[in-house]
Amino acid sequence: MKILLLFVFIVFIYNVNCILFPIAVRLPLNGTPPDMGGSLWPKPNFQEFKNEQFYIYKRNFSLVLCPELNNCERDIIEKLWSHYQNVFFTPKLPNESPNNAENILKTVSFRIKPENKKSKFKLSECEDKYYPFIQDTETESYELNVDENKANIIASSIWGLVRGLETFSQLVYTPLNSNKLAVNKTKIIDKPRYFHRGIMLDSARHFIPLNLLKKHIDIMMYNKMNVFHWHLVDDQSFPFESKVYPDLHKKGAFSPIHVYTQSEIKELIEFARIRGIRVIPELDTPGHTYSWGLGYPDLITICWKDGKPFQEIYNFHGKREILNPIQNFTYEFVGELIKELKNVFKDPFIHLGMDEVYYRCWESNPNITEFMKSNNMNSTKDLEQYYMSRVLSAANSLGYKVTVWQDVWDNNVKVFNNTILQIWKSDKDWREYLQKATKDGYQVILSSPWYLNYIKYGSDWYDFYKIEPTDFTGTEAQKKLIIGGEACMWSEFVDGANSISRLWPRASAIAERLWSTMDLNDVEEAKFRLDDHRCRMLKRGIEAGPIFNSYCGNYEPYMSKSLINEPVFNYIESTQQINSANKNQIFLLFNFILIFIFFKV
């Protein structure tokens, strides 16, 4: 019987082990060690490093949550702590034993000040109560001290702790000729310059798989960005699973596998929430809606030419690609859809697009010109005003706050005051747009100089980095209306094959511009830090592209010991692991049956 128990125990250990540690933890991490943590990205407001060094050992390294953290806050830190275990202790790092003579860093503690009495919530309520709707620059501020045997992170909110943990992770390095982890005595005082630091990804020109979106969300956290602006649908495809109007995705998506289900989106939002990242959906109308018409043709304006319907005018509009603004059906439809989005997404904001409205198509359609005449509209501008007012009213009445692309305002259409304008036109005249829009009193998000889908040979991140958002003629009050910026990655030429290497570390340049102080603007200083940061991203399994002639370590992609192919870093459900686990279970069962037979015999 003892032997039987031993056998069962061995089988059990083998199986557990196989699932939890499928990788040999035996290879050193090599590469350029950071200069005592001096390669932080984005660079903190204040940093001070001392020579004193503390080693970190997996078996002697733990998290301390101060009692004033409530259960929602604890949940976030605990989940991130678990995530960062793979960042600190990469799969191939040897699990060494501490040496008694060494200074050892044993704990990282997390504290929120002031220590107010906090409400306790059910864990299920945390998703709503602790959604990172960050609207000021204090919320993410933090202080970090590494001294003696502990690191302390202190912040005024959970989101400051999240940023502090990332900074701590960047301080950890592998001293030269060693397999150990170490961190130096350090003091950091830090806060962002802008509270809106975003990435816009377009999932309509090419589908960006959920796992890849998660990976981008992680990379955003590694770059202290906090807004994922999701350009969800467009002319080319409608990958959002609509339960209200199912033909939108059934007929509008590229294929049934190129769809985000609502439960997947909720999973992504939760993934982002833990990382202090908002997810703002964009439902772009009235243009960019060709894919909507595949399921619901009546929504769309038929464009005319030379007295004939369904005519395209290349460079101006297609045969049918802009919503029909003269029928109630359109407004009911859009209203129901944004209501559906409100049940899926958690952010108070929705982005309603409103860019590139094809006036010429509206003008070409006899029903529309008739409607305009009978409603005393003098121009399509009035029609755009009419469309926008109805849709914005619907959004406001659902409790939404709204962002739109600059176009409506640009067309002299009167936009509600509480709407945020995203400035995207012209990578040269953006200063003029900022000046005018802030003079009109609008809050603005800058994107014009940060269209990262446009590529050119060489170090184009220099251009992104050197942008100074306040570099326009205006009052201090005007400049305060800039709430931040977004790097945009339109996906005409981007999908899973190149999305990461094309966006990162180019978007990191923008991350630092939006986080760090205004006076940090020397590309020559930044470039070595950025190169280190790129190597750090590689070490975290992210195939960020190179910025100049250089090298990192054996974790570079395709190196024979690279981490890029490690299951923990590839964001794919590992069929291999799952399969192997299933097999083990089947095998376990076999063993039991056999042992049973043995004993019967």
Place this chain on the structure above:
Amino acid sequence: MKILLLFVFIVFIYNVNCILFPIAVRLPLNGTPPDMGGSLWPKPNFQEFKNEQFYIYKRNFSLVLCPELNNCERDIIEKLWSHYQNVFFTPKLPNESPNNAENILKTVSFRIKPENKKSKFKLSECEDKYYPFIQDTETESYELNVDENKANIIASSIWGLVRGLETFSQLVYTPLNSNKLAVNKTKIIDKPRYFHRGIMLDSARHFIPLNLLKKHIDIMMYNKMNVFHWHLVDDQSFPFESKVYPDLHKKGAFSPIHVYTQSEIKELIEFARIRGIRVIPELDTPGHTYSWGLGYPDLITICWKDGKPFQEIYNFHGKREILNPIQNFTYEFVGELIKELKNVFKDPFIHLGMDEVYYRCWESNPNITEFMKSNNMNSTKDLEQYYMSRVLSAANSLGYKVTVWQDVWDNNVKVFNNTILQIWKSDKDWREYLQKATKDGYQVILSSPWYLNYIKYGSDWYDFYKIEPTDFTGTEAQKKLIIGGEACMWSEFVDGANSISRLWPRASAIAERLWSTMDLNDVEEAKFRLDDHRCRMLKRGIEAGPIFNSYCGNYEPYMSKSLINEPVFNYIESTQQINSANKNQIFLLFNFILIFIFFKV
């Protein structure tokens, strides 16, 4: 005892199974099916498809080698057949059983005509006797017929069979709403337009890991390219393991892990040979040698300025980066090194660089001007002539044939007649260079319009595709001196993170230009085929980039069932698999011990 045997048998099967089939073979291949094989790339000279369809089943599909193939030829086909098993039967394709009512394709046969009596070789001799030194366009010609239960590939050489097998693999598709493989009745007659169709990769600005080089070699085969021009070393690093002058890589490589050992290079050459691909090393001198000087400073000319040594003149030269041409040591050194290369590489050709010679540095050095004076040299052109003649003589005396970049000839230095010039300057005036160089009687390789490291937004492959190499004023004889072309990927901004998505499918455009007939030049026809070809590459685990708004299938990178992370496609030694196999063995041992104890008890 029977039970024991059963138990041992189960353990054995489980273990074998775990090593050989680690992946669940249960998921369908989806995506856009090729239009009856019409999406071949590069497009064959003649193709005819019929509606008649044959299904392919793994358990009923085999290779037939006609008796006239000798052992070296058999070895190549057998190895490739094994390689293509993963291409035909991707890991997640269900292993279905044939249906009796179906037409089934059971065999692919390989025949070489005329059926000469062939020498038999020892398998160890095949590497030399069957090295793909292809010097005409007949060698790779082939005919392919798919009819009744078999496919027949007939060629005049083994290399034609290799190309025919690739074409066959492209004919295999998954009919809509099915998990099966099928191929249509087909007839193909095909041969390349140029016999030199190359990719140049630079492993000095960034290190390109061996596994990644192998992956590129596979992709070259999938695009019917046949020359890998390896720009092995440069100013930035010296990753070639030299046993004759070990400080070259010990001091000149980025780090000890950023080195290609000679055995790794031999492994790569053999990998490429099987695929009908030559590997031509480039040892670029006398410029581009900064990294050489790290180990052997005496090799390098010290540049002067204002009467002082070790002075750089930005944009012209560094402090020390060009070989010293006035000492025997330099020639002995280069001679020994190219002799060492000859023992590693198998190609009759070596590329000796000779581009961007920094005259200003030579002119600045008093020892050199003294030497020129005492040797009656009027200009640095004479010195370049002197350098080149000595190095080319050394190469010729070792039995090498030589390619150089166009610069020497461009500088009016007299180049030996049998040298091939690679035209790389100016993506606009290359026609003029071709005209002049062929008028001077040189064989040329075109690269100027095909510098793929230069990127721009949009479909730049159009530009590569539309290039017509013979589009210059010259005689037919002149035009016959164009032996082919090479796409060049300099790696200042490229490494493992983006090498594949940046090179492919952009280089595929060049592959078709160099293979297919001159009249195939309609980008609008080509673009859909190229998009299909890109999807096919994704399905083969290659993260080729997108060329316009589109989608493929669930094998896109990061899709939850993507093939990109399958061990068979990631070109990395899978520690997971090895580890798992070891564990299984240990476990097996445990079982035996336990069973032994049981029986003893």
